[in-house]
Amino acid sequence: MRRLLPFLVPLALAACSQNPPAQGAGAVDKADAGEAPLAGLWKTTTTVNGRKALGENQTCLAADALATGAPEGEAAAAGCTTTSRQARAGGYSYELVCEQDGVRSVVSGEVRRAARRTTATSTTRMFGPDGKEAAPAATVVVESTFAGPCPAGMKPGDFVQQGVG
Structure with missing residues (x-):
């Protein structure tokens, strides 16, 4: 499994990197539901098969970056093709197929968005x-929460990875 993590984690992150952070398998905050994600500082954690992977990261996102959450985001990873995408309450589900070095990966996922989570x-x-x-099979969960305005000295696009190394 350790050999697969370099392949799995980038796929999961590629699925999210082109999209605003998304609200998922859990319940959507009723006060938040249907609202566009907020610009500012987002804190993100990642788990693989229920175990924490990577450290928490903090990303400063601008409003225009959030607007680029294009449906093609999942296919951003090299060799991947989105085979289905369906709108769901608060987000969407998707499936993509990736071919690399003779290995075929099938990724099924769901993205849920809300203003703050x-x-x-x-x-x-x-x-x-x-x-x-x-x-x-490996399940990756990427959870992001809105933390407020970006701190002084951190501009949109800046990214800080904590707990790695």
Whole structure:
């Protein structure tokens, strides 16, 4: 599994990086529901199969960056094609297929958005050249919460990764 993390985590992050942080598998705050994500400082945590991966990151997002949450965001990873995308309450679900070095990955996910909280959940299944499952399925959850205005000295696009190293 450790060998797969470099492949799984970028896929999950690619699915989110083109989109505003998203509200997911949990309940949407009723006060937040239907509102566009806020510009400012977002704190994000990532888990893989229920275990914390990476450290918390903080990202300063501008309003125009949030507006670029294009449906094509999931396919941003090299070799990936979005095979389906369906609107859901507060977000969307998707499936994409990626081909790299003879390995085919199928990623199914859901993104939920709200003004102050977002979650993206994806499950990746990997298949070898023979079509047989090459590794157990991995589920990645990326949760982001709005923390307020960006601090002094941090401008839109700035990113701070904590707890790595």
